[in-house]
Amino acid sequence: MSRRLQFALGAGLLLLFGVLGIFLLGKLTPYPETLEHGPSPEAQANPYLAAETFLRKQGLQVQRADGLSIINDLPSVGQTLLLLGDRNRMTPKQAERLLAWAGNGGHLLFVAERLWDEKQGKSGDLLLDSLGIQQYQAEQLDDEEHDAAEKQEPTDSPRDDEPQPVAIADDEAQAATDEKSRYPELTQLYLENEDAPAYFNFDTDFHLYDAENRAHAWANSDAATHLLQLYHGEGLVSVVSDSWIWQNQSIGEYDNAWLLWYMTQDSQVTLLYRADRDDLLSLLFEHFPQALVALGLLLTFGLWHLGMRQGPLLLPASRHRRQLQEHLRGSADFLLRHNGQQSLLQGLQQDIKRRARHRHPGFERLAVAEQWQVLSRLTRQPSSVISQAMRPSPKQRLGAVEFTRQVANLQALRNAL
Structure with missing residues (x-):
């Protein structure tokens, strides 16, 4: 394609686009449009x-x-x-x-x-x-x-010989009434x-x-x-x-x-x-609602976390493994929780004294020191062990190790009798 032909083709296209643009501009109609953005x-x-x-x-x-x-x-x-x-x-x-x-x-x-x-x-x-x-x-x-109008009684019509009231025209009053x-x-x-x-x-x-x-x-x-x-x-x-x-x-x-x-x-x-004036809570709800919602959720999750159980849930024990030993252990745990350590220790001491009365008549009438000597002779245990086991239990709660040692000593004395 020669250069002259290319120039003619380009000029024709340009003229065509120009005529099309003039036609479209002639068809366009401008119009005003107001956008309402509402109050400021x-x-x-x-x-x-x-x-x-x-x-x-x-x-x-x-x-x-x-x-x-x-x-x-x-x-x-x-x-x-x-x-x-x-x-x-x-x-x-x-x-x-x-x-x-x-x-x-x-x-x-x-x-x-x-x-x-x-x-x-x-x-x-x-x-x-x-x-x-x-x-x-x-x-x-x-x-x-309306109630007052119903209570009013109708007046009798005026007689012909009575003077009739004369209506006086008041332009201002009539105008006000019309308005x-x-x-x-x-x-x-x-x-x-x-x-x-x-x-x-x-x-x-x-x-x-x-x-x-x-x-x-x-x-x-x-x-x-x-x-x-x-x-x-x-x-x-x-x-x-x-x-x-x-x-x-x-x-x-x-x-x-x-x-x-x-x-x-x-x-x-x-x-x-x-x-x-608005109080502090109203101002916070007005200006910081998201922060209050986040704070409420944080408190809710915190309370939920604190209220959760620590560790996995224990499954109920099978009926096939409920033996006498477990019942005895459960009974002992119950007595320990509800009656305390002193009740258990006093029970063992009373049981030892009861067995000693069978082995040594008149045991209950002896003094405490003599009772300890009799127990030492019957059980072949030193007096220090007898005194430590049979002494009155303290009011304060014993530690787990001390309580276990005291129970073991008492059981050893009872078994020896």
Whole structure:
């Protein structure tokens, strides 16, 4: 193949690939694609991160606290403390200090945690009980209203000659009623000089009741009250039925973010959504679960190893080799374990004295030294051996060698009689 033909063939292939590439590029259509990676680790660890960011964008100074000890150094005037954390471990002294902090000019906002108990006359929530605020379930209120309506007797219809009440049209009241009927599940807050209310999606399962009639502002849905605000000394206390509306997933809905700004405006904000510190065990489970599992397995295997038998298991003895000698040995081992060495030694000594009485009448009436002399004459054993064998056994346990020697001496004396 000549060089010119090779050049022409290469140029043709290059042109073919170029045309094919232009055709394919003309068929391709670019499109945008968004990949959702979910919330960041910081947002997962902090459910109120969006609320902090929103307040900072409004020009407010926001700080985060990890415990109630923050109120020791926190001034009251010009401060708002958002107590959004769990208060199960709060002590009465801490509750008094919080209310005293609010009474000195601070603004305390907290979440009602427990329901009112009619039998005990309290809810167990130290802050709620101190302020005279009670929390109920909304369905409980509906049942009570239904029972009260059934107990009411129907009134007689008015007579024709009696004056009839005249309905007075109130545009503002009618407008408020229309708004509630349009959004019965939403909490509404009416402000002066505003035509429409603000809307929040509080949990409608709970209702706040001001038993002492101290609240000067409130917000409610169609069937329950979810926000109460009252004066406390020189400061303010705000109580909400739940704080979920300010968490990351809900603060952007309705006017939830606006309410947070409205409650904290013109003040410095301290967010306290972890009122109780975790104990050491909880922190270890949270940060080092694998190490705790490994430690648990190590302890389990260690106890299992210590509880194992040392050496191989003994098989049960065959019935063909159970002879009288083995029974005697087993009986002796049993007596040794349960009665001790002294019982066995005393038994042998008593047996020797009993045989000596048969060989020498009046043996039992002799003194100990004379008895030993008689035994020495009858058994032809030296007095030292007799005294060593017949002496009272010591209280302390003898060694195996000494005990064996003592038994051998006693058996030798008994056999000689």
